[in-house]
Amino acid sequence: MDKIKVLWVDDEIDLLKPHILFLEQKNYNVTTCKSGTEALEILDEQKFDIVFLDENMPGLTGLDTLNEIKEKENELPVVMITKSEEEYIMEEAIGNKIADYLIKPVNPHQILLSLKKNLDHSRLVSEKTTSNYQQEFRKIAMDMAMVNSYEDWISLYQKLVYWEMRLEDIEDSGMFEILESQKNEANIQFGKFIDKNYPTWFEANTESPTLSHVLFKDKIVPELSKEQPTLLVVIDNLRYDQWKAFEPSVTNHYKKVSEEAFYSILPTATQYARNAIFSGLMPSDMEKLHPEYWKNDTDDGGKNLHEHDFLNAQMKRLGLTHLKHEYYKITNLKDGKKLAENFRGLKDNDLTVVVYNFVDMLSHSKTEMDVVKELASNDKAYRSLTQSWFKNSPLFEMIQQAQQMGFKLILTTDHGTINVKNPSKVIGDRDTSLNLRYKTGRSLSYEEKDVLAAKDPKTIHLPTISMNSSFIFAKSDLFFAYPNNYNHYVSYYRNTYQHGGVSLEEMIIPFVVLSPK
Structure with a gap:
């Protein structure tokens, strides 16, 4: 294996001889120089894995040298070493994306730790993640044999999602394949569980999970008040792992009060599951009580054109007509941008509902399915696509505005996808x-x-x-x-x-x- 090449720049480099010998004994290849100008010349001629850079040097300062290095090789990790603890120097260096910051006098072990942290980080994380998952694998396999309730299935699925997202960042494809087969096995067992238990969830006095048709009454209504406006966002087709992928963007602006999972009704399709959320009714009851709004699979016309009417009827039934609410459905970028631009106008609502058809955004017509097929060929790519879409979407703009306006935020979906x-x-x-x-x-x-x-x-x-x-x-x-x-x-x-x-x-x-x- 090639030795890791280190460039160490310090005008008092002779005093650091013991440190350099220590690193060479540890199999690092260390090149030294005494000024920023000399360092830049060396970098023109040779490739290095990392640079240690003294901040306080005569001539070209450490910060100036840092700027020049970053212009040449933005990805090269630079560790700043300084006597000074002045805040502006730290801020300046951090602003320039230094890899680490050490205060003199440094000892050899600090230097070694910094090297490992910056260069061996991905390998160490990878090894640790792999060994942790190997231990967890046995536990998940045992859990799967014992799972016998809807709560157990939620926690098992959340565990699988957690490990899937941890393992996607490491290069051990073998581990990923093991997880994939474990997920497939889990789905086979889950299918048997649903087959046996789903019909009983509708019987009186049977313990059942929160299902689509009771979500609004049981989970959303208790959060509503006239004291604080609420933004309810229902993102079409959002899986649990996709939420976890863009969660960090949301939690920059909002703090989580609670996160739980609920079960979509069958079929896990928009016209059934999303209409059930807004109507507070199961499909057979929607057909019976609201024949003017409900359409069956074989009927002509749009199947989701009356979510707002269903919501109005449910709010009336629950005695919530005193709450001022508005409903918006976004199915294209233009409408999303328009709502984001006019979002301030919603400040007087007690409840603002935004249904965001994000899958339609990714592929606005069935003919473009090939594009999505290409971009999202597996779950990792699909998560990445979701994250990228969300960060650049008008929906994210709305969420940022909602935070500034003091809105409570509720984020959910109608069903996932496989x-x-x-x-x-x-x-x-x-x-x-x-x-x-x-x-x-x-x-x-x-x-x-x-x-x-x-x-x-x-x-x-x-x-x-x-x-x-x-x-x-x-x-x-x-x-x-x-x-x-x-x-x-x-x-x-x-x-x-x-x-x-x-x-x-x-x-x-x-x-x-x-x-x-």
Whole structure:
């Protein structure tokens, strides 16, 4: 292995001979010089891994040398060494992105620690993360065998997300593959759990998780008051890991009061799950009580055009008409920018609801799915894309303005989404719904082991579209494909992000309450 090359710049370099010998014994290659000018000449001729730079030198000062180095090689780590503890020097150096800051007199171990911290940091973190996950792997495997409640599944999924995000930063692809297989196994077990327990969650006196249709009444209403305005943001299709990816951007402006997970109802699709949040009703009750707003899969026209009407009806039912509220749905960049520009005008609302169709922002029409497929070929890339989108979105501008205006912030979603890998054959008539993760229709034939089937939709509070129609939901990472034109269809949709079915990613989703910093 090549030795790490260190350039040490100090006008009293002769006094540092013992330090240099110590580093050379530790297998570092140290080049020395006595001035900033000399250092810049050496850097023109040779490549180094790190520079130790004395701040207080005659001629070109340490700070001037630092500026020149950064202009030449911005990524080269520079450790500033100084006698002075003056604040402006520290601020100036930190502003120029120094890698570390040491106060004289330095001892050899301080120097060694700084080297390890800056050059071995990723290797050390990688090794530590890997060994920690190896220990945790056994614990997760044991937990998975014991999981028997909706709370256990939430904590197991959160643990998997935590490790997935820790492991994505290290270079051990083997560890990542182990985690992937553990996640797949978890989804298989979760599918069995939902199959067995989901219908019982609607029975009286049964302990059940917070589901979409009770989220508003049970979790949002207790946060509302006339004393402080609330901004409720419902981001379409937001998975738990995506929230964790952009959480640091939000918590620069807001502090977390609480973070919990709730379960999306089935199908984990917008027209069902999001309408359930705003109406406070399950789909079969929406159809019964509000036939003017509800549309079934086979009906023509938009299925989510009445969220605001559903919300008004729910607020009336809950006796909340004294709260002034407004609702906005953002489906394109232009509308997002317009709302961000006019956000100050919402200061008198008790509740402002913003539904943000972020997946539509990433791919504003189905034809551009190839672009998203390319940019988000796996979960790591999808998280990165979400983070980048969020930081540059009008939504982030609104959140920053909301903080300045003293708004409480509630962030949530309607359902998550999963990268589908494997096809499952299904046959239905021409009135069968089109979604890739769930189907509703008559005389469906399918692979029993691949699906959760609701032969009588009423048992899970879904509308019966016609006599003998049933619902099926794809489990794990499966997607439904018809036998005709099968190969073309499968290659087109494999490795795309879909929702509507049964998986940890689609069903266990974030609900976060934050207060302005």
